[in-house]
Amino acid sequence: MTATCPICGAEQAEGLLCHACTTTLERELGDVAAIVAELDISLSKQARIGNAGSPGLARERTPINVGTVDPRWILDNVLGTWARDIMGEPDARWSPAFVPSRSPAITASRVMLSNASLIRRHPAVTELVDEITDAIAQARRAVDRPADRVYLGQCYVETPDPDGKQVTCLAELYASPTACEVQCKVCGAEHPVGERRAWLLQRAADMIVTVKEASSYLGEIGGIKVSQSSIRGYLHRGRLAYRPGVENGIRLGDLLNVVMDESERKSA
Numbered sequence: 001m002t003a004t005c006p007i008c009g010a011e012q013a014e015g016l017l018c019h020a021c022t023t024t025l026e027r028e029l030g031d032v033a034a035i036v037a038e039l040d041i042s043l044s045k046q047a048r049i050g051n052a053g054s055p056g057l058a059r060e061r062t063p064i065n066v067g068t069v070d071p072r073w074i075l076d077n078v079l080g081t082w083a084r085d086i087m088g089e090p091d092a093r094w095s096p097a098f099v100p101s102r103s104p105a106i107t108a109s110r111v112m113l114s115n116a117s118l119i120r121r122h123p124a125v126t127e128l129v130d131e132i133t134d135a136i137a138q139a140r141r142a143v144d145r146p147a148d149r150v151y152l153g154q155c156y157v158e159t160p161d162p163d164g165k166q167v168t169c170l171a172e173l174y175a176s177p178t179a180c181e182v183q184c185k186v187c188g189a190e191h192p193v194g195e196r197r198a199w200l201l202q203r204a205a206d207m208i209v210t211v212k213e214a215s216s217y218l219g220e221i222g223g224i225k226v227s228q229s230s231i232r233g234y235l236h237r238g239r240l241a242y243r244p245g246v247e248n249g250i251r252l253g254d255l256l257n258v259v260m261d262e263s264e265r266k267s268a
């Protein structure tokens with residue numbers, strides 16, 4: 001009889017958590033710090049909204065997700081519980097290079113990452129993987145994941161800080177691909193998506209990029225679909241020229257002019 005990985009059932013001679021499942025878990029644990037940072041931003045926005053009104057208002061505001069427990073609490077508890085369990089093992093390692101984080105979840109994820117071999121042969125590895133994966137997934141859902149979003153640059157709105165001093169908001173803005181407006185998660189300013197896109201494109205006009213980069217940049221930032229083959233077509237027909245700086249590079253502003261020109265011709 002061959003032994004298998006308790007999670008995916010793949011053959012694993014000693015019945016340990018297999019290499020692939022361990023890697024997946026490590027990747028999840030490696031994301032914890034970034035997720036906690038995102039959750040912090042969501043919460044600081046909540047705090048700002050609370051501060052803006054009367055002192056009693058903050059408590060009346062709903063938490064990040066109505067009807068659910070704070071995902072940070074879940075992360076801290078689930079990860080913390082398993083990390084303490086792991087640290088109770090005689091062979092547990094704690095690298096002094098890891099300064100404990102102010103976030104229990106981050107500290108716990110570091111403990112687990114430095115003890116992957118103990119996790120692999122943990123008698124309750126199935127529960128460990130299920131609970132940890134679940135807690136991280138919940139936290140991910142609670143923050144708007146930039147990965148499914150369109151990047152719209154930094155906010156740059158002047159906003160008073162808690163001491164009433166004017167500061168420039170440097171929060172990164174992300175919007176869903178279909179949104180018309182995007183609200184800054186930190187200062188609450190509203191930005192029309194169309195204007196943001198035009199502004200970003202204008203700022204990027206002098207960038208020299210490859211054909212592939214130009215296609216994805218105009219698509220992601222500008223919401224303008226222009227395939228690599230159409231760009232090559234423009235180059236071939238002499239409507240666009242390579243520019244020095246990058247091998248086979250083109251200037252984004254040049255491409256934008258051609259694309260605008262083209263769409264005017266089509267609509268004429």
Ligand SMILES: [Zn+2]
Pocket residue numbers: 005006007008009010017018019020021022
């Ligand atoms: Zn596996």
Ligand SMILES: [Zn+2]
Pocket residue numbers: 155156157169170171184185186187188189
């Ligand atoms: Zn802002």
